[in-house]
Amino acid sequence: MGQHAHSHNELAGADLVAEAARALVASGEQWTSMREAVFAELARHERPVSAYDIADNLSAARGKRVAPNSVYRILDVFVAGNLAMRVESANAYLANTHPGCAHDCIFLVCDECGEAAHVDDEEVSRAVRAIAAQRNFKAERPVLEIRGLCKACA
Structure with a gap:
């Protein structure tokens, strides 16, 4: 009793990235290539991941430094737009696998x-x-x- 009643459509991979892009644009924000890269990196982790880990992984993948501050700003946009959730005590983030659903x-x-x-x-x-x-x-x-x-x- 009390568990979420409606079905969620848990998304993953390219479907999750596409839905996140759709939800962010629908909220009036822009879906840039950097935001896509940060979200895709966040979404590939099943456990909470820090902005520093995301920045390090993107830096290695792109062959140029990605600043953690840039990643933090993007993650703040994702949290505000319900695309990501922040695990406060760990200062780490998880992708929301059902970005269209708003809940605590x-x-x-x-x-x-x-x-x-x-x-x-x-x-x-x-x-x-x-x-x-x-x-x-x-x-x-x-x-x-x-x-x-x-x-x-x-």
């Missing part, structure tokens, strides 16, 4: 291997937003992180 971020973060499983739970999201509203606080981007051990590491 609930992460189960493994302290051993670093895996961050994203969970959708409308009941929890409503409760968190209600707590904020009761205190006259407008929740813009709720992120819940539950630290512990994943099944493989437990």
